[in-house]
Amino acid sequence: MPHSKVPPHLRTNARRKRSATTEAELKLWNELRAHRLMGLGFRRQVPIGRYIVDFACPEHKLVVEVDGSQHAENQAHDEVRSAYLEQQGWHVVRFWNHDVLNDIDNVCTHILRLVGGGDQ
Template identity: 50%
Template sequence: MPHRDIPNQNRRNAKALRSNMTEAEKRLWRVIRAHRLEGISFRRQMPIAGYIVDLAAPQHRLIVELDGSQHGDQQHAEQDKQRDEALASAGWTVLRFWNADVLQDLDAVCRKVLTVCGREVS
């Protein structure tokens, strides 16, 4: 995937977010970083289409978003829907998980990611 020009402010924001990951992001990152999940390459806090996504697997055009409880209210849900539509129109698939899903059943989250990436899950 070719590199695209990223506004400096987005680049700074992404770097700051990488330094302040949530507990759920940290746990999932420990499992998927450095090609640990079936060799899939992930990036964290990656700028895409004007947004900064939690985790992305560029070769699979997959975005993984981890949501806290604030995403359950109507305003955040509508913003997430618009964001997901914009990312989908840019050619990306967006998977959303609640933080609790990652903290309580990390294996199920990883199985879903593998399935979307076309990897067989036993």
């Protein structure tokens, strides 16, 4: 992903979010980091435009979001955010914390299917 000028406030927020990782984000990050998931390169807490996404795979223009219960109450914001990211060429997929914490294998399988990784 080409590096563009990231506003200082977004860079600061991304750093803060990296240090305040939720249990579900940490569990998924342990599966994604260091190309562990079939060699896919993911980054976490990545600024894209005016938003910071949980995980991004630049090679496949895939954004993976891990949502807690607060997202059930704020779906309109998430829809606007996803629409913006999709306009920028990204595909957005969302998983609930519960799914990541209790069914990580299916979460990873779904991600692989999205990037054409088959039925691993």
